Amino acid sequence: MKPTPRFTQPDPVELARLLPAPGDPELPRNRHRQLEDAVMAHIQQLHSAAGPDPADAPRPARRRLRRPVLIGIPVALALAGVAVVALNTAGGPAGPGEPAPVAAPVVNIQAGSDLTLASTVEHIAEAADRDALPAPCPNQFIYVKSKVSYTTTYVNGDTNSSHTWVQPLHAREVWLSPDGRKGWLDEPGYQPEEGITLDSDVTRDSYNETKSLPTDPAALLKKIYARTNGESDRDQQAFATIGDIVGEQLVPARTAAALYRAAAKIPGVVVVTHSQDAAGRDGIALARLDPQTGQRIEWIFDRDTFAYLGSRGLQVAPGHDAEPGTVTERTAILQRTVVDEEKERPASPGRAS
Template sequence: MKRTPGIEGPDPAELARLLPAPGDPELPRDRHRRLEDTYMAHIQRSQSTTTGPAAAPRPERGRLRRPMWIGIPAALALAGTVVLTLNPTGGSGDHKPSPVAAPVIQVQPGSSIVLASTVERIADAAGRRDLPAPRPDQFIYIKSEVSSTVTYVNGDTDTSRTLVQPLHTREVWLSPDGHKGWLDEPGYQPEGGITLDSDITRNSYNETKALPTDPDALLKKIYARASGESDRNQQAFTTIGDIVGEQLVPARIAAAFYRAAARIPGVVVVPHSQDAAGRDGIALARLDPQTGERIEWIFDRHTYAYLGSRGVQVTTAGDAEPGTVTKRTAILQRTIVDEEKVRPQSTGSAS
């Protein structure tokens, strides 16, 4: 072991070389958004404060990347976030199910020709749905089937291998004000689940129901949230998709969301898409110009009810060939319950 002259103990750089590189943090989308908001607020409060030189990065040996879920700033990875390192066989220290080969499909072409009429049918159906409104003391419960990409990157050989998680159940409980929540995702979170409690209320039910129902005014508010880090149109599409995908959205707001999405450049209709439960539907989709990945929101082709979402790699990215399915979700249940961690039709706790 080398030692730095004049300093007691092992050389930190030598230790960093010997230790395995950390994996990317794996957090639920709501937690990611809340951490991002907290981080940005901290940045704005301390722009004039100097915190000293940044630590030298560790050499990258291998890491886990989940591109479909919203990423967090690199600094947040150092702020108490749990880091997971995978072993070479694809397993993990907490017995996470081993990833499997990603499905590869034929890429369906999208079209804007029927966009206006399709969106109007989807919006009209959403606006006519009779949805319950949660009381302040209740929780919104959403159960879904999900899978997302796992990419192993070998920094030594500059190669990568793209796999996906096996389909698994995800359950969230969200308070209407957004301050309290719980996530249970067996095999991908600690046993019993993790808290989503936060001071950040972005995309909560209460915030969502206060949004304008005029599509243009609504889209203006969505665009105002965009950062300069990526394509603002894709950010707007992603924001709307996150809310309609894992929140209870009042009927008139849901209709406005879909009409607003139709005004985002690049949004098309894909005639056939399939959610994580295998249900075939019609999709509103947009290709991310930076990643080559197309995100699809899937709707029942008869009732136009939202079914789930899918991500499809349209251009080659690493070893992911065109047609690689990078993400699948399927909403199985969306309702209101009286207590956190209590499932519908059950008096027991989910923990």
């Protein structure tokens, strides 16, 4: 790929000309969160480099339960109004201080089936209902350590072409208060050196809110559907909402079991007998294909214990400059427990799910 020159303070008119024609303007809910967090982290880095302005009060980052994502350079420019482009000859484009992205892995696509959906979900729900993780006290924090990799798309303005890369697998740690009002994220290479605050008045999907959800699967699913909107496929939004909750949060055992049983009622959910998380662990997955993006999201479970391992995004149909079989995201939960203080790391290995 032809190296892109480094530049600053681009002309907005010229930048607009270089951008490809816009696609579907509607973004999934979690993508909105990802873009907001990535831009706010970038702005905080720029602010720190320029030095504090005494007239400015500190402004915390917006809370989200999903991870931030590396944004393709033109998107970042359009949102943040700043341009710094770098190209590593060993990999893809990287922002300042970020590890260079690498080529996305491509795997064989295994067809999903709903033939064993009911029995598989029942095994998963029963395992979740037996979970013995402690309930956090109001002044404690939920700690989740994971290994993750997400997609970034690089757009070459010279050739009007784009290419999909992924972040190298890297560590991610979050601390969340039970009420969802306080939190911290440490993701070296993708956030400021000391991490970034997740403090917020937005408490959706917090432990306390999740604990109050119905444990009857039908009632729970009705409540989840009430949160959907017309921006994308309603069933996919419901599936993504459940995935957001179980992916990076501590969920009470009965609620977790109800969430999986509710997911089985969503049209299009299937079982994939082999999937692999970011730690390389092979498991069985509950999955659903997003009809708008052609991407299948897979929740991966240990095939013996049925404990949650992580997730995988797999491009099944052509789309977003990724060929079928491209692994667009990978996560693996390495540790999930309760600690007494924000930024405290547990002394013992704890539970991985």
